Amino acid sequence: MSKGSLYHHFPNGKEELLIACLESLSDTITLDIESIFSHYPTTQESIVAMIDKIIKKYETEGTITGHTFTSIVSEMGSLSDAVRKACISLYTKIEAIYESKLVAEGVSIEKAKAKALMITATIEGGIMLCLTKKTSEPLIVIAQTFQKTS
Template sequence: MDTKSLIIDVATKLFQQKGYKGVGLNEIIKSCNISKGSLYHHFPNGKEELLIACLQSLNEEITKDIVEIFDRYPTTHKATNALISKLINNFETEGTLTGYTFSSMVSEMASLSDSVRNACAKLYSAIQTIYFHKLVVDGFSNDEASSHALMMTASIEGGMLLCLTQKASEPLQVIAEVLPPILKTRRFKTSE
């Protein structure tokens, strides 16, 4: 792994665990075992620029994973079940969902910085677009698909946050029961 990728990877984990304000550049430098000059070589504008790079990296990782899951299953209903099951399994196995949620960074920084807010908006938009396209394939109108995609994004992201704060997988388990029936296909009947 090159130095820039290492910095992004370590900073992303630290930001997710402790929040943007809870992590200083010195902690990132120490965790990466690099010099301050090396960090500023890759991120000359400092911590906010690094945060945006972390959000872009998360965007790529999260959307790639969601696309892979949604491509594997024939309906939004089944794909959503698989995604939520994976999140529950990750939480119960690892005790966290750091690879999937970035809400702590959003809540801290989105109102303070347009560039961070825009990076967060891109990630949410990418996730909603994946859901939207699958819902359209399932026979939902564009308006219905758009509304449902927004609801899915909010429900799943909110469920992850609740799991982290409650230290329990129950919020995602409830969402797994309540959300998928709403997503049953419109055009054709499935044996679900």
């Protein structure tokens, strides 16, 4: 693609292209999470199933693309406010899925918000550890921990 074509479709340049990619990835990630959560009766079972899916992808492909913005967000200091906001949007959507499932199980909205944040941080951290350590063990441990707790 020529530089002229890029700026024709994305007049604000590479940043606008990045934001379009982030929005597309956000839609893919949230649809996947919503699909998983709709197939299981509890938040706990949904989370374990989601983590199992991520583990299988890592173990078969050696990567965890399409499930996280972590690598992009880790460079947040150099990103613009618009890109940061696109990343916040995904995390907000993910937390809303978790929160909704928890509230449906009878958890208060306040506790559900706190638990949704904890779940997001735990899974995102687990993904980063898997990629860093080159093993799915961190996500396996997280899934086992969720299976043991209610």
